[in-house]
Amino acid sequence: MKRLRWIIGILLLVTVSTIAVFGLMQRPAASAMAAQKTDTESTRTDTTASSDDSLSPSAAGVAASANTASPAPSSTPVPTTVPTPTATPTPTPVPKESAVMTGTQNGGIDWYGGYADPRTISPEIIADPEDVTVLVNKYFTLPDDYVPELVLADSSKNQSIRPEADDAWDLMRAACETDTGYTLYLCSGYRTLEEQAALFSTSISKQGVEHAISRNAYPGRSEHNLGLALDISTTAVGSISYSFGDTKAGMWVSTHAYQYGFILRYPQDKSDITGYVYEPWHYRYVGIDLAATLYASGQTLEEYYGKMQVLPDEG
Numbered sequence: 538m539k540r541l542r543w544i545i546g547i548l549l550l551v552t553v554s555t556i557a558v559f560g561l562m563q564r565p566a567a568s569a570m571a572a573q574k575t576d577t578e579s580t581r582t583d584t585t586a587s588s589d590d591s592l593s594p595s596a597a598g599v600a601a602s603a604n605t606a607s608p609a610p611s612s613t614p615v616p617t618t619v620p621t622p623t624a625t626p627t628p629t630p631v632p633k634e635s636a637v638m639t640g641t642q643n644g645g646i647d648w649y650g651g652y653a654d655p656r657t658i659s660p661e662i663i664a665d666p667e668d669v670t671v672l673v674n675k676y677f678t679l680p681d682d683y684v685p686e687l688v689l690a691d692s693s694k695n696q697s698i699r700p701e702a703d704d705a706w707d708l709m710r711a712a713c714e715t716d717t718g719y720t721l722y723l724c725s726g727y728r729t730l731e732e733q734a735a736l737f738s739t740s741i742s743k744q745g746v747e748h749a750i751s752r753n754a755y756p757g758r759s760e761h762n763l764g765l766a767l768d769i770s771t772t773a774v775g776s777i778s779y780s781f782g783d784t785k786a787g788m789w790v791s792t793h794a795y796q797y798g799f800i801l802r803y804p805q806d807k808s809d810i811t812g813y814v815y816e817p818w819h820y821r822y823v824g825i826d827l828a829a830t831l832y833a834s835g836q837t838l839e840e841y842y843g844k845m846q847v848l849p850d851e852g
């Protein structure tokens with residue numbers, strides 16, 4: 538009898554301590570879950586804060602649901618595990634291009650006269666549109682909700698561009714005027730996605746697919762949506778012109794633009810690489826360092842990043 542009571546006593550003790558330990562383990566796990574849920578919702582609210590309702594109704598729905606999310610729980614999460622100290626991490630240098638883009642689609646694309654139809658391309662989303670050196674083309678698109686900071690440009694058709702580009706525009710225009718006597722004029726700067734969409738669809742319906750896709754970008758994949766593209770003319774002409782490259786002002790710009798951070802984005806003999814015809818008026822702000830590098834090497838942005846357009850196999 539005495540031995541039986543001793544065994545029952547031990548069993549009771551074990552049961553009570555098991556319940557106590559189990560109860561302690563449950564509480565922090567539940568708090569951690571609640572904390573994680575709150576983090577996810579606040580992130581969602583941030584990424585859709587400036588989304589364009591008319592263009593992405595699904596994103597707007599997410600934003601609305603995020604707004605009605607329940608408030609953060611008041612209980613303080615209890616850390617469940619103590620992190621094991623490890624050796625000091627060595628930062629791995631990430632090359633710029635892989636941070637921005639990971640590949641170029643090859644195959645499944647419709648081609649018209651050597652130009653890819655952007656509607657048949659699945660573009661990658663650009664990670665950091667604020668970086669003035671990013672590649673935007675048929676294969677790399679801006680996030681749906683991207684709207685840059687803009688300023689109204691002087692000597693323009695009421696056009697806005699990003700402040701970095703505007704500072705450079707003022708300097709380049711002044712220098713060109715001093716050297717050539719011609720005043721540069723900005724015909725087209727920043728465009729909204731709606732403006733680009735209208736331009737693209739109008740071009741297709743009026744000029745045909747081949748003409749449109751070799752000259753007009755799909756919405757989100759235009760440097761004009763990025764706020765760093767400038768379609769340049771002179772005040773004397775006042776509109777974009779294929780002859781701009783042969784004028785005194787146009788030749789001055791093609792020679793000196795890099796000194797102010799601009800590059801001629803679609804050169805004459807690079808259509809296979811860029812996917813667009815020669816546009817003597819279209820300049821892109823990339824910053825002085827990269828512009829000087831590209832001017833010296835004669836490379837396009839695609840070549841610089843190793844992301845040349847991949848043409849379909851011939852024959």
Ligand SMILES: [Zn+2]
Pocket residue numbers: 725761766767768818819820
């Ligand atoms: Zn342009």
